[in-house]
Amino acid sequence: AAQPALPAPFAQLGLTYDDVLLQPGETDVIPSEVDTTSRLTREISLRVPLVSAAMDTVTEARMAIAMARQGGLGILHRNLSIEDQAYQVDLVKRTQTGRISNPVTIGPDATLEELDERCGRYRVSGLPVVDPEMHLLGIVTNRDLRFTPVAEWATTLVRDVMTHQPLITGSEDISSEEATSLLRQHKRERLPLVDAQGRLTGLITVKDFVKSEQYPHASKDASGRLLVGAAIGYFGDAWERATTLVDAGVDVLVPDVANGHARLMLDMIRRLKSDPATRHVQVLAGNVATREGAQALVDAGADGVKVGVGPGSICTTRVVAGVGVPQVTAIYEASLACRPAGVPIVGDGGLQHSGDIAKALVAGADTVMIGSLFGGCEESPGELVFVGGKQFKVYRGMGSLGAMASRGKKSYSKDRYFQADVVSDDELVPEGIEGRVPFRGPLGAVVHQLTGGLHQSMFYVGARTIPELKERGRFVRITTAGLKESHPHDIAGIVEAPNYSSR
Ligand code: XMP
Numbered sequence: 001a002a003q004p005a006l007p008a009p010f011a012q013l014g015l016t017y018d019d020v021l022l023q024p025g026e027t028d029v030i031p032s033e034v035d036t037t038s039r040l041t042r043e044i045s046l047r048v049p050l051v052s053a054a055m056d057t058v059t060e061a062r063m064a065i066a067m068a069r070q071g072g073l074g075i076l077h078r079n080l081s082i083e084d085q086a087y088q089v090d091l092v093k094r095t096q097t098g099r100i101s102n103p104v105t106i107g108p109d110a111t112l113e114e115l116d117e118r119c120g121r122y123r124v125s126g127l128p129v130v131d132p133e134m135h136l137l138g139i140v141t142n143r144d145l146r147f148t149p150v151a152e153w154a155t156t157l158v159r160d161v162m163t164h165q166p167l168i169t170g171s172e173d174i175s176s177e178e179a180t181s182l183l184r185q186h187k188r189e190r191l192p193l194v195d196a197q198g199r200l201t202g203l204i205t206v207k208d209f210v211k212s213e214q215y216p217h218a219s220k221d222a223s224g225r226l227l228v229g230a231a232i233g234y235f236g237d238a239w240e241r242a243t244t245l246v247d248a249g250v251d252v253l254v255p256d257v258a259n260g261h262a263r264l265m266l267d268m269i270r271r272l273k274s275d276p277a278t279r280h281v282q283v284l285a286g287n288v289a290t291r292e293g294a295q296a297l298v299d300a301g302a303d304g305v306k307v308g309v310g311p312g313s314i315c316t317t318r319v320v321a322g323v324g325v326p327q328v329t330a331i332y333e334a335s336l337a338c339r340p341a342g343v344p345i346v347g348d349g350g351l352q353h354s355g356d357i358a359k360a361l362v363a364g365a366d367t368v369m370i371g372s373l374f375g376g377c378e379e380s381p382g383e384l385v386f387v388g389g390k391q392f393k394v395y396r397g398m399g400s401l402g403a404m405a406s407r408g409k410k411s412y413s414k415d416r417y418f419q420a421d422v423v424s425d426d427e428l429v430p431e432g433i434e435g436r437v438p439f440r441g442p443l444g445a446v447v448h449q450l451t452g453g454l455h456q457s458m459f460y461v462g463a464r465t466i467p468e469l470k471e472r473g474r475f476v477r478i479t480t481a482g483l484k485e486s487h488p489h490d491i492a493g494i495v496e497a498p499n500y501s502s503r
Pocket of ligand 1: 314
């Protein structure tokens with residue numbers, strides 16, 4: 001039977017980072033003086049527009065802590081149980097750079113053995129001693145342990161060794177300046193905060209002030225705790241995961257699937273943004289790669305939209321399924337829906353060099369998410385591997401066989417690729433691969449090079465701020481010959497630079 005002609009399926013040219021360069025413009029900008037603050041979601045801004053990927057070889061608590069200290073943000077992966085992921089959120093939220101609002105405490109009748117165990121578990125060197133109503137009775141530190149022989153720890157009580165009231169304390173609303181001067185004046189390391197009834201409401205430590213000075217750009221919440229995000233799914237136990245993470249103090253929930261333009265995802269966003277248990281938390285949803293996909297997430301109420309289908313270094317979606325949109329075009333298309341709505345975009349995946357950050361921002365992103373460049377850092381999960389005398393770390397796609405296969409354990413990763421119903425590991429269709437990336441040392445050094453590159457981009461374009469960069473940035477499209485010219489050429493024996501390695 002006759003059928004109507006199909007619409008032409010080859011409408012648009014798709015461009016990615018290597019297809020474009022930013023044109024230099026008139027400038028009197030000094031690279032070290034630019035401001036890279038940008039929006040992650042409707043309500044959260046970051047001093048450094050970098051986010052670490054929700055992958056099990058990139059972001060657990062240690063990476064999330066390091067990212068927030070550098071002024072970016074880590075998204076904890078979801079390839080683990082709800083309890084384990086909530087514990088990771090708790091670890092980040094307890095790593096202080098300000099005042100501690102719910103300090104770990106101990107009762108006066110606990111033994112020194114219990115004190116030692118609690119200090120070890122929470123990696124702290126001293127605890128406020130409180131009664132069941134939280135009245136502050138004293139303070140006990142590791143030092144107090146040292147004067148009691150270990151053999152007597154099981155029988156000696158905290159009340160026998162603690163420093164009793166009157167203690168130097170501060171009121172709940174004490175300013176940071178007042179707290180510092182009190183601690184200095186009395187040569188103390190800890191300042192318990194109490195209310196009018198003498199109940200413990202918080203704690204300030206000298207160590208936290210040192211950290212604040214060491215990490216001046218750290219991403220923090222209103223109480224001075226580090227910001228953290230966590231990935232969730234869109235069905236099954238996703239709601240339980242979301243509410244448990246919110247209870248643990250997560251700041252950004254990231255419903256994260258390979259194609260976020262899906263009904264279940266939109267239902268999830270609507271529920272998260274309307275339920276009293278979760279609606280105060282920012283929702284960064286993805287991934288999409290078209291204007292319509294981004295519009296659907298915006299309409300459902302997302303506070304941020306994550307863009308990227310297939311650009312990742314370990315992704316095989318584009319070859320396995322033949323689906324995706326080159327990243328510069330994907331970001332630009334999504335921005336046509338997001339910018340009018342005031343919803344920021346995270347450009348997720350595909351960044352190979354620092355110059356790609358500014359390209360993503362000019363295309364329409366507000367921050368970028370990075371996997372492979374951070375997977376090689378000291379703070380990412382996994383051990384160092386040595387190959388041919390060089391150091392590497394394992395890095396794998398969340399749609400790789402290794403991440404999706406359960407091997408007898410529960411797998412939490414395969415529903416990202418809509419394969420939760422596949423029972424046998426043999427029947428999984430992977431959309432990612434496993435491999436290794438060069439070891440890059442501490443995250444701080446990597447972020448320094450990435451942001452340093454961004455500062456240089458802003459100097460060339462003549463932009464002091466990210467909004468200015470987005471306004472002034474203009475691309476030139478290049479050819480394969482142009483790309484060849486961009487990289488070092490006609491030279492042998494290239495020496496590795498901290499921000500460039502020959503591919
Ligand atoms: P980069 O290029 O920074 O990309 O390594 C990280 C991003 O890649 C996505 N991702 C995947 N995409 N199959 C995919 O198609 C996978 O197995 C996979 N694992 C991660 C993800 O968006 C991540 O942030």
